[in-house]
Amino acid sequence: MFEKDPGASMSLLVELGGKVAIVTGGGSGIGREIAHCLAQEGARVVVADVRLPPAEETAFQIKEVGGDAIAIRTDVSSPSQVSAMVSQTLGYWGQVDILVNNAGVIGRAPFLEMDEAEWDRVLLVNLKGAFLCGQVVARAMVQAGRGGKIVNITSVSSKVARRRLSHYCASKGGLHMLTKVMALELAPCKINVNAIAPGFIETPLSKPSLENPTAFQDRMSHIPWGRVGQPEDVAKAVLFLVSKEADYITGTALFVDGGWLIE
Numbered sequence: 651m652f653e654k655d656p657g658a659s660m661s662l663l664v665e666l667g668g669k670v671a672i673v674t675g676g677g678s679g680i681g682r683e684i685a686h687c688l689a690q691e692g693a694r695v696v697v698a699d700v701r702l703p704p705a706e707e708t709a710f711q712i713k714e715v716g717g718d719a720i721a722i723r724t725d726v727s728s729p730s731q732v733s734a735m736v737s738q739t740l741g742y743w744g745q746v747d748i749l750v751n752n753a754g755v756i757g758r759a760p761f762l763e764m765d766e767a768e769w770d771r772v773l774l775v776n777l778k779g780a781f782l783c784g785q786v787v788a789r790a791m792v793q794a795g796r797g798g799k800i801v802n803i804t805s806v807s808s809k810v811a812r813r814r815l816s817h818y819c820a821s822k823g824g825l826h827m828l829t830k831v832m833a834l835e836l837a838p839c840k841i842n843v844n845a846i847a848p849g850f851i852e853t854p855l856s857k858p859s860l861e862n863p864t865a866f867q868d869r870m871s872h873i874p875w876g877r878v879g880q881p882e883d884v885a886k887a888v889l890f891l892v893s894k895e896a897d898y899i900t901g902t903a904l905f906v907d908g909g910w911l912i913e
Contacts, residue, residue: 665692665893665894666688666692666693666748666892667691667692667693668692669692669693669747669748670693670694670696670745670747670748671685671693671696671747671748671750672735672736672746672748672749672750672783673685673696673698674699674724674726674749674751674752674783675699675726675752675754676696676698676699676705677697677701677703677704677705677707677708677721678704678708678854679851679853679854679855679881680752680803680851680884680885681697681699681708681750681752682697682704682708683882683884683885684752684881684885684888685708685712685719686885687886688748688888689712689717689718693748694718695709695712695717695720696720696721696722696735696746697712697719697722698721698722698723698726698735698753699721699723699724699753700723700725700753702723705721705722705723708721709721720742722735722738722739726775726778726779726780726782726783727774727775727778727779727782728782729782732779732783733786736783736786736787736790745794745796746787746791746798747799748798748799748800748801749783749784749798749799749801750800750801750803750888751783751802751825753775753780754775754776754855755771755772755775755776756772756818757771757817757818758814758815759817760813760814761814761816764816768817769816772817772818772821776821777821777824777828780802780825780828781828784832784843788800788832788836788839788841791839791841792836792839792841797839797840797841798841799841799842799891799892799896800841800842800843800844801843801892802828802843802844802846803847803848803884804822804826804829804846804847805818805822805847805848805849806847806848806849806905806907806911807819807823808822808823808825808826808845808847808903809823809847809911810910810911822847825845826845826847826903829844829901829903833900833901837901842897842899842900843900843901844891844896844900844901844902844903845902845903845904846887846888846891846903846904847903847904847905848879848884848906848907849879849905849906850870850872850878850879850907850908850910851878851879851883851884851906852880852881853881856878860878872910873910874908874910874912875908879906879908883906884906887904887906891904
């Protein structure tokens, strides 16, 4: 029978030295903070973003404090660009161990007025982009035979219906289920696939709600913790899921929402 040493303590130790991580949408907001945190723990980081200048700025910031990073312009909805991004990563560092599917867009329109182009724009990035990146990276991981960690950034909107966001909620709900299927199929290859679902986080995407008193109060009314989330709250959760401490966790969604889903 297992007997716990009363003098022993348990601590979380994130050691990513020698690992290579790809962070999509790493040019700003949550993605930038995730890239910084991974680099601080020793990972070499690929900052992938559809906008190259912000991605280069993130990579520069990482290198300025002694980390290692490169920036690659990538439209995650383009199969050719995703393949080129992964090929460039493998050519530069010879491996990929971590993928954080963070790239995402949002838009607002009533369901009855939403046109097909707006629907496609959000689904292509938020859902198809994660599928494309996950598939290409997972193939590289399987070929290398060392396993790996994939984290998909979803949203509380994967569980909570929100007005004027039918396409966004559908994309995040789809990504939640895609995470489960990926985890199921990739488990034999020792590739962990999990999701992190942020709530109301202070980022450029949430700026309209932060600056609108009515929208701000509505968001805050759902948060028992009583404050707006910060990108670092999400980044810390990512660090846990890509660490060895989370080796036996796959197919789950961790909600970083200040208690929004308690209701």
